[in-house]
Amino acid sequence: MKYLVTGAAGYIGSHTVRELLARGATRVVAVDSLVRGHQGAIDALTTAAQGRLRFAQLDLRERAPLAALLAEERPDAVLHFAAYTLVGESVAQPAMYWSCGVGGTSSLLEAMRAAGTERLVFSSTAATYGAPEKMPISEDTPQRPVNPYGASKLACEAMIRDEVAAARKDGRAFGATMLRYFNVAGSASDGLLGEDHDPETHLVPSALQAALGLRPALQLFGTDYPTPDGTCIRDYVHVEDLACAHVDALHALKPHACEAYNVGIGHGFSVREVFAECERVVGRPIPVTVAERRDGDPPELLSDPARIMRELKWSPRHRTLAPMVESAWKWMQSHPQGYRS
Template sequence: MKILITGGAGYVGSACLRHMAAQGHEVVAYDNLTMGHAAAVGSHKLVQGDIADTDTLTQTLKDFGADAVMHFAAATYVGESVENPDFHYGNNIAGTRSLLNAMRAADVDRMLFSSTCATYGMTDSPTMSETTPQEPFSPYARTKLAVEWMIRDFAHAYGLGFTLLRYFNAAGADEGGAHGEDHKPENHLIPLVLQTALGQRDKIMVFGEDYPTPDGTCIRDYIHTADLAQAHRLAIEATTPDTAEVFNIGTGIGQSVKEIISACEKVVGYAIPQELTERRPGDPPRLVADPTKLKTQLGWEPAYTDIEKTIATAWDWHQRHPQGYGDA
């Protein structure tokens, strides 16, 4: 299969690109490199462009002869979306509309969309299935839900097979330490803790300990990028021009902020400075997947269910590349 991967130089997009190529698919990364890294694409083809540029997208799809698109390109910072919703709505929604129109012009009729568990928002359920009501808690999450509906509407009107993947917290790095997480600015918990362990930060901030969870800190489901990539491959291979599907991707196991810090301390072998501060806007108390549908329908099984094993791969990457891809 020939697959164009938008956001293919990003953390998750590039992990999926490398996995798809290793499994025999032809891939092209499309990325404006605002947040992505050319080094993450490696020897694979990279087209530098913005998803708002419909003409370049259309020509890239036609020149490549793409069979399908895996769409990762998006603004993803929750806090930023609260402070600057205009950027998130413009980038995520208008950008996806541009992509959908490019696909129409290039006669590409299969799409996989990287959505998020954040569309579920607040829930009393210990885990979230695909039928959990979607009540997004932040502008970022609302843009993702709006894009889900836009894809459904385009599919109905113009003919498009699609799969929506709502995944939980991406984590970890490639075995061997060649590729990993490098965001600037960084706001994901595990790399922030490990950067603190390396002395690159004075301390890790804990945003609130008054949430309705056992230790008062937010709980998340951390899914290794290798397991995310496997799920994306299974999903795109199962997507036909008639598909209209949605899956959660997560381990079904939740760890609190304090538990993650403790696990990182076990991996690195020493205490990591931390400080409690106020809650961060837009953070739901608990986001944990029910991945039953993905497992039963596509036969997916995560290889990384021990959070310390996931963190160990990230620690290997950060030790080898303390400046991220700037060391590559």
């Protein structure tokens, strides 16, 4: 089978390309603009792919080149990761997020229709739910995003649903699945791929960077939440488990279906627990300063992954922080400057 992956040089996209190759894909067309993705990830995947990978550097909003690529390759399915993903940046530059997310997805759907590609897995986000009061969060939880990042992802979901509805009416077999995942952590277990953002905003790599002296002391925002240790609790999923979820969703996709699944482990870890695990793994204290709460930070965000476990038989192999932090530390030790190392 032949697949096209957008955002293939990014954190989750690159790990999913590798999972596709591991499960026997005959060809993967990796698409990335390299604005936020990394040539180093593509180079690592190319070596591992043994001739089964093609890389195309383009922005999805480049409609003509994208359409030409799909018309030439005619992939059996598309996995769509390409997006900007920083919540704070989306608040400061909302038009950029709407243009990249919604504009890129619109262009991709048109190119898929023209090429006759009828299966899509969309990388969505739990940010489409906003800050619900009821935990855990199921797929039926109302989607009320509180920032442009979540809002633009929700708009993409609506566009994809409309495309599936149109396909049902005109006899095309187009179907799609959307995965809404929570906090992602870890790196490839063998160190081939890792997490490399600039700026880095995710908690685990930020803590490890602080341990290496690559950044100042971390700020701990709020210690008076109604949680066991007073700090926020979040649901984490290992990036390799998330990659598996995308491929499982792809293989289960049926014509005319439009499904949505939450991806998480179903329980959370507090900020202090993450810091403690990072300190255990690196064997040294991590510098932390306590700061006031940030506006809009819910005390707890937890997924209900029962549906994906039941319907797709997906189950995370990593249910504790240890393998997430250990694999991230293995990557960072060999790549202290990310893929530039």
